[in-house]
Amino acid sequence: MIRAVVIDVDDTLCLTEAACFGLENDVLARLGRGPMSRAVHLSTWGQPLLDAMPRRSPGLDLEAFAAVHQIVLREYVAAGLLDVVARENLHALDELAAAGRSVMLLTSRTEAEVEHLLAPDHALAGRVAAVYHAGNMRFRKPDGRAFDELLAATGLEPRQCLYVGDSPGDAQAANGAGLRFIACLQSGLRRRADFGSHQVDAFIGTFPEIVDAVTRLEAVATPQPLQVEPRSGA
Template identity: 65%
Template sequence: MTHVHNGEIRAVIIDVDDTLCLTEAACFALENEVLELIGATPIERSVHRATWGQPLLTALPIRSPGVDLARFVAAYPPVLGRYVADGLLDAIVPENLRALDDLAAAGRAVYVLTSRTEEEMRHLLAPDHALAGRVRGVFHADNTSFGKPDPRAFDEFLAQTGLPPSACVYVGDSPGDADASLGAGLRFIACLQSGVRDRADFAGRAVDAYVPAFPDVVTAVADLELHPIAT
């Protein structure tokens, strides 16, 4: 069946990792530091990149076979806190914040939807964080029933906002992001800034637009309104 996406884009939903901020390299170092603390097998970079985009505790047994997840979970928060405090993780650059402001100025509601847990998002949800006032809502593993790549990852977002999927676009960096959003009827923009993936990784998926850097999302969203795409 052919679907034609047209009309106003009222909401832009954004992934966190390697979309809103570049994090794969930092997470690779962070996870290996925690694994060293608990005496577990370190992760190879190729394996980390291949499983990037999966929820951490889902990917970890693949990244570090035999890892004791309970010990990892106990050792993880202090290391995560230090990485955040030292500016090594989740630093959102000013041009990305300006892009969020530009989306809002164009009349678009901005949301975040991520596979992270609430614990992993806690610092980004703080009332004094730069994201405060810039996003209407944040959907994560602890307030949604399903995770990407399941299209039902958007169930709570669609139910709470009352928006039709055709009026929404999701911005992410992985094929799983594309599968979830397109399967739910949303449009999808692939952000390739991290270099972890390229267009070939999205083969067979009706991606609406590719952007080389996150700030290009502003123009890409406007172009989608002007040039409907049949999928």
């Protein structure tokens, strides 16, 4: 049985690239710097924020950026401009839980970048069993060891877990840890061909499709009892 469904945040559970592009350019403007292009943002999307910013804005003072980013992040969250989890996605999480699966998040975001998702009044409260982020993981994606803490804490075998993400780096991490992987293509930023060098167990076009996809994968992985036709009496 697939006991745990582990989910990436950005462009998987919620669509965020466009919102983050606006947010980060807002931060740059408050620091008196010019905006980055959408092309450079897309080319570095999926990398940890402070790893990507030197390419997005060469010469940037990362410490100053991080301080202002926290202020603007809170403003965007409060205004409903970032990390909005669609109702149908929340319903999908409920369906996964109703099927006896533990739902967890695993992201390369820092603790400060996910603290609002951990709030007791957030829609994810009670739906997510654990959140793994850069603050409580020794390794980050695409390193397969990013799942070390999760596997140690749950005692689950890798094949009892499944990771859902949107990037080849997500696939690489899951493959490296021995987890099954489902690629979510809802953002439209990536195509099947982008995952060509990685093992992908299923592709889904929208996040709510995860419920049926997990059920199908579990059925394939579970040996079916041999059906023996009863013999007629002699």
